[in-house]
Amino acid sequence: MASTDLVVGDFAIEHAPGHRMRRFFSSAAFWLTIGAFLLFAVFPVYWMFVTTFKQINDLYSLDENPLIFNLAPTLEHVQFLWDQTRYPTWLVNTVEIGVFTVIITLLVSIPAAYALARSRFPGSGTLGIGIFLTYLIPPTLLFLPLSQIVVGLGLINTRWSLVLVYPTFTIPFCTWLLMGFFRGVPREMTEAARVDGCSRLGALFRVVLPVSLPGILTVVIFAFTLTMQEYVYALTFVSEQTEKTVTLGVSADLIRGDVFAWSSLMAGALIISVPVAIAYNFFLDTFVKGITGGAVK
Amino acid sequence: MATVELQHVTKRFGDVLAVNDLNLKIKDQEFLVFVGPSGCGKTTALRMVAGLEQQSGGNIYIGDRLVNDVAPKDRDIAMVFQNYALYPHMNVEQNLAFGLKLRHVGKAEIKRRIDGAAQILALGHLLKRRPRELSGGQRQRVAVGRAIVREPAAFLMDEPLSNLDAKLRIQTRAEIQKLHQRIRTTTIYVTHDQVEAMTMGERIAVMHDGILQQLDTPEALYERPANLFVAGFIGSPAMNFFKGKIVGTPDAPLVDVGLFSVAVPSPQRAAASRALGSEVVYGVRPEHMFVRDGSSPEGVTVEAKVEVVEYLGYEEQVYCSLDSTSFNVRLPAQMRTHVGGRIPLTIPKDRGHVFDAKTEQALAA
Numbered sequence: 001m002a003s004t005d006l007v008v009g010d011f012a013i014e015h016a017p018g019h020r021m022r023r024f025f026s027s028a029a030f031w032l033t034i035g036a037f038l039l040f041a042v043f044p045v046y047w048m049f050v051t052t053f054k055q056i057n058d059l060y061s062l063d064e065n066p067l068i069f070n071l072a073p074t075l076e077h078v079q080f081l082w083d084q085t086r087y088p089t090w091l092v093n094t095v096e097i098g099v100f101t102v103i104i105t106l107l108v109s110i111p112a113a114y115a116l117a118r119s120r121f122p123g124s125g126t127l128g129i130g131i132f133l134t135y136l137i138p139p140t141l142l143f144l145p146l147s148q149i150v151v152g153l154g155l156i157n158t159r160w161s162l163v164l165v166y167p168t169f170t171i172p173f174c175t176w177l178l179m180g181f182f183r184g185v186p187r188e189m190t191e192a193a194r195v196d197g198c199s200r201l202g203a204l205f206r207v208v209l210p211v212s213l214p215g216i217l218t219v220v221i222f223a224f225t226l227t228m229q230e231y232v233y234a235l236t237f238v239s240e241q242t243e244k245t246v247t248l249g250v251s252a253d254l255i256r257g258d259v260f261a262w263s264s265l266m267a268g269a270l271i272i273s274v275p276v277a278i279a280y281n282f283f284l285d286t287f288v289k290g291i292t293g294g295a296v297k
Numbered sequence: 298m299a300t301v302e303l304q305h306v307t308k309r310f311g312d313v314l315a316v317n318d319l320n321l322k323i324k325d326q327e328f329l330v331f332v333g334p335s336g337c338g339k340t341t342a343l344r345m346v347a348g349l350e351q352q353s354g355g356n357i358y359i360g361d362r363l364v365n366d367v368a369p370k371d372r373d374i375a376m377v378f379q380n381y382a383l384y385p386h387m388n389v390e391q392n393l394a395f396g397l398k399l400r401h402v403g404k405a406e407i408k409r410r411i412d413g414a415a416q417i418l419a420l421g422h423l424l425k426r427r428p429r430e431l432s433g434g435q436r437q438r439v440a441v442g443r444a445i446v447r448e449p450a451a452f453l454m455d456e457p458l459s460n461l462d463a464k465l466r467i468q469t470r471a472e473i474q475k476l477h478q479r480i481r482t483t484t485i486y487v488t489h490d491q492v493e494a495m496t497m498g499e500r501i502a503v504m505h506d507g508i509l510q511q512l513d514t515p516e517a518l519y520e521r522p523a524n525l526f527v528a529g530f531i532g533s534p535a536m537n538f539f540k541g542k543i544v545g546t547p548d549a550p551l552v553d554v555g556l557f558s559v560a561v562p563s564p565q566r567a568a569a570s571r572a573l574g575s576e577v578v579y580g581v582r583p584e585h586m587f588v589r590d591g592s593s594p595e596g597v598t599v600e601a602k603v604e605v606v607e608y609l610g611y612e613e614q615v616y617c618s619l620d621s622t623s624f625n626v627r628l629p630a631q632m633r634t635h636v637g638g639r640i641p642l643t644i645p646k647d648r649g650h651v652f653d654a655k656t657e658q659a660l661a662a
């Protein structure tokens with residue numbers, strides 16, 4: 001990296017003054033960029049956190065520094081969210097919808113992606129891109145025809161309507177993502193498995209899937225977050241309080257006309273994003289590293 | 298253990314004829330090598346035996362069983378891949394045990410076989426490691442071990458040494474030979490390296506453009522190449538070729554290459570007598586020519602100009618020219634040949650090979 005000293009053997013290399021200046025500027029630019037990016041990424045989360053635990057008087061006071069707690073932090077808004085709204089139900093709904101969507105997505109995406117990644121039928125490449133393109137069709141276009149289907153199946157106003165509809169965007173996206181991971185598994189590895197005693201399907205389950213575990217976890221988390229943040233379909237298909245998701249419930253119940261229950265809103269957002277953030281950081285990082293490598297060459 | 302037989306096996310990829318009417322029978326316990334230049338269809342042929350590639354035509358037998366429609370897992374073969382294709386999520390022991398567990402081999406038996414293979418291949422201390430924690434040579438041994446423990450009817454190996462460095466390659470080459478002498482499993486070994494083929498193969502199938510050129514022992518390939526391709530492919534540096542014509546009498550036919558005339562070697566004399574006047578190619582190996590001295594064998598001697606000398610310590614490789622024709626010879630290192638000088642080279646009378654210029658086949662008795 002730009003910040004490390006160049007050392008050869010025991011001798012630090014002497015730099016000419018001009019060179020040293022350049023090095024200083026390039027490392028300053030490096031840290032500035034990182035810093036700016038960090039600020040950009042962390043600030044909203046920090047704001048969410050501070051707002052959640054601020055007393056109302058602190059929050060609306062314009063005279064104090066808005067970035068810190070000027071009065072003691074409080075759990076009042078979290079309490080309100082928990083006791084006075086259906087937030088716990090929404091949370092359960094969100095997780096339930098997410099889990100079912102992820103399961104359906106995996107069941108469809110894994111075979112589809114594997115077939116597209118491995119088989120050599122004419123147009124298999126184009127088909128892969130075609131599938132991804134369907135992901136780009138916006139929900140605002142699709143919710144009208146989809147609502148017909150949802151009504152027809154009698155699922156309107158239930159969370160099952162969302163379990164049905166969400167795979168329409170998670171499947172294309174995840175299939176495309178998994179294709180990349182499966183392509184990274186050397187063909188010889190599945191062939192070795194087939195010679196060793198697996199059927200084609202057996203090779204998929206015993207070798208390709210375990211080796212692609214990082215990819216599959218990525219897909220699980222992506223699919224889950226995609227469903228978690230979805231709003232348009234939830235808004236159009238579900239109005240029953242007990243069937244709502246967090247995204248929908250929080251924005252519908254904590255914004256009354258032009259009165260925003262800011263702190264509870266932020267609490268609602270914080271509670272659901274923390275586990276996901278943890279999953280992203282720990283889980284993936286440790287899994288992605290070190291599973292693969294050494295298979296070939 | 299078993300024989301492997303290919304009858305009229307053909308493989309097409311679209312317009313490419315990768316393997317063209319391949320017929321051969323690998324004997325029980327034999328170590329047979331497929332060799333040929335890149336793209337000649339060796340891998341494709343091997344993969345058809347493994348069942349990883351469906352042949353476009355022809356029959357494949359393993360033992361007495363027709364396996365055309367048998368899945369790879371049911372063919373009772375084990376394969377070693379060029380890039381090893383170890384399972385990265387399993388340690389060495391699990392890699393070795395994988396195929397056995399799938400076949401419901403008992404625990405004690407699995408242990409016995411893994412211990413056996415680990416001992417043969419010196420893998421004992423590596424059993425708990427993951428493939429990524431192994432060196433290239435160790436991975437290669439694990440790949441071979443995975444094949445051994447299966448105790449299959451046949452081993453199929455596709456350039457298993459090509460990812461190793463030169464020294465390790467020679468060492469492992471010897472180890473694979475030793476291994477074969479010990480367990481005698483029928484083996485098909487693919488390589489593009491003719492030295493590997495010559496040193497390892499009990500018989501060698503030389504392929505070119507999807508067509509089997511010659512199937513023979515290393516000695517026969519070297520002594521009696523069936524055609525120009527085999528003659529040029531086997532041996533390093535390659536055989537020298539001179540265009541010429543059969544002249545002389547039916548009793549004593551000669552090849553006249555313009556610069557010199559040389560007697561047709563005795564095994565081909567009868568065929569040559571019947572082909573007086575026809576266009577031929579005369580081939581002689583670089584190691585079969587000598588600088589003339591008192592004890593030189595009988596033959597024809599030419600004055601060649603020395604163009605380049607490559608000193609190798611134990612010998613010299615000398616690039617010569619004769620008018621506009623260039624060729625090379627291998628001479629003892631103590632010759633100290635001088636570039637630009639002239640040397641009298643003897644072509645012994647029975648070491649040459651005569652090929653029909655049109656069909657490129659060796660003139661046969």
Ligand SMILES: Nc1ncnc2c1ncn2[C@@H]1O[C@H](COP(=O)(O)OP(=O)(O)OP(=O)(O)O)[C@@H](O)[C@H]1O
Binds near residue numbers: 310337339340342
């Ligand atoms: N899957 C495939 N699709 C199309 N053509 C192929 C395929 N596999 C091989 N071929 C073609 O078949 C021919 C033989 O290939 P093959 O892999 O058997 O060569 P090889 O003798 O093993 O060469 P190398 O020494 O480079 O490994 C080549 O012309 C190759 O381009």
Ligand SMILES: [Mg+2]
Binds near residue numbers: 340
């Ligand atoms: Mg090959």
